[in-house]
Amino acid sequence: MASVTQLNPGRGRAAARAPVAGAGGVAAPLASNDALVLEGVTRAFGALRAVDEVSLTVAAGQKYAILGSNGAGKTTLFNAITGDFPPTEGRIRFFGEDITELPPHERIRKGLRRTYQSSLLFRELTVRDNLFLAVRGVASGRFSFWRARAGSASVSATQELLERARLTHIADELVANLAHGQQRQLEIGMALAGAPRLILFDEPAAGLSPAERRELVALLRSLPAHMSFVIIEHDLDIALAVVEKVTVMHNGRVLKTGTPEQIQNDAQVQAIYMGSHH
């Protein structure tokens, strides 16, 4: 009944080769229509409760935004979800499974990905080679997490990522020569390796020109319907263009959760959040 993959992660090539996304007969336990459920998630650093009893639910396939000014706790919330800085209180469920205690690489194996505020690209390699490394599992996030398909399958998976990230025209360019927006696109492309079920994007639009923002929005809107993502975004217009649900954080806590329209028209949000940006 219980699969070898669950009991013995990392043992044996056959198990390691199983797709992360749940295809291929590896049934996820307690399958759920909710991709991500946070219940009272708290992350303290000494006396500081950087994330303070945050509860929210991201449905499977849902596109979700976290808004909030600098220091609100958005990145710390991502760190709690990925396990980089696990919660000090509260529970995290991923497709019905409690992952609160899992190490980061186990969460990655289950189909959770993230991008970082600071770039983790290989600047002296080409766009294509960066994506190839992600496909091979050596460059997704900070962890080597699975041995991907060998040879030509990796090459075609790399090509698929190039297209999905809208980077085919600069496939053989060195990353060091890319514009800022193209690097953001590449980071998203790398996060897409291995058919993730949910991706956390940490401020992908930061520092982008208006044209680059439009390209980013187009990329985010082109992601598969079944894939969930949570995007940290300062620019409400971008959030409005790509998400169905928004949580606004303030001082580590949830200030408000609602549709983009509800958030945009909320007086408290306007006073606290937009007030600091416009």
Ligand SMILES: Nc1ncnc2c1ncn2[C@@H]1O[C@H](COP(=O)(O)OP(=O)(O)O)[C@@H](O)[C@H]1O
């Ligand atoms: N590793 C850490 N150690 C101590 N304090 C931290 C750490 N990471 C974040 N913080 C603090 O937590 C608060 C929230 O930070 P952060 O989550 O980065 O905010 P945001 O991403 O919303 O700008 C800040 O006061 C920050 O200084």
Ligand SMILES: [Mg+2]
């Ligand atoms: Mg941050």
